[in-house]
Amino acid sequence: MAVDPEEGLITELMIGMMMVFGADIIALVALLWAGGYASTTLFVGVTAVVVAVYAVWIAWRWWQLRTLRADTADRTPLAELKHQYAAGELTESDFERKLDQLVEADERVDDETEPTLEQ
Numbered sequence: 001m002a003v004d005p006e007e008g009l010i011t012e013l014m015i016g017m018m019m020v021f022g023a024d025i026i027a028l029v030a031l032l033w034a035g036g037y038a039s040t041t042l043f044v045g046v047t048a049v050v051v052a053v054y055a056v057w058i059a060w061r062w063w064q065l066r067t068l069r070a071d072t073a074d075r076t077p078l079a080e081l082k083h084q085y086a087a088g089e090l091t092e093s094d095f096e097r098k099l100d101q102l103v104e105a106d107e108r109v110d111d112e113t114e115p116t117l118e119q
């Protein structure tokens with residue numbers, strides 16, 4: 001499952017899954033417990049498992065986002081441009097235009113840092 005950093009740590013999907021499945025399972029066991037058909041241990045155990053599953057899911061997303069941010073921070077501008085193009089975020093013309101801008105900027109930096117010989 002790809003992690004989109006734009007979504008943040010807790011996504012709408014995660015909230016929806018918690019409401020549809022997690023809360024419903026807990027509510028069902030709570031009703032069984034209130035009716036005397038389930039033990040307190042079962043109710044507490046099911047609640048703990050549901051909460052643990054979502055906690056692990058959140059921890060996994062946190063780790064993936066952290067790793068993604070570290071990978072992105074280590075990229076050079078050219079590597080980032082290539083990544084955006086490969087991911088389909090840029091069209092070919094956008095890629096070429098931005099590549100030309102990078103090359104021009106690099107050439108300007110090289111020109112500014114070249115030592116001049118004075119005689």
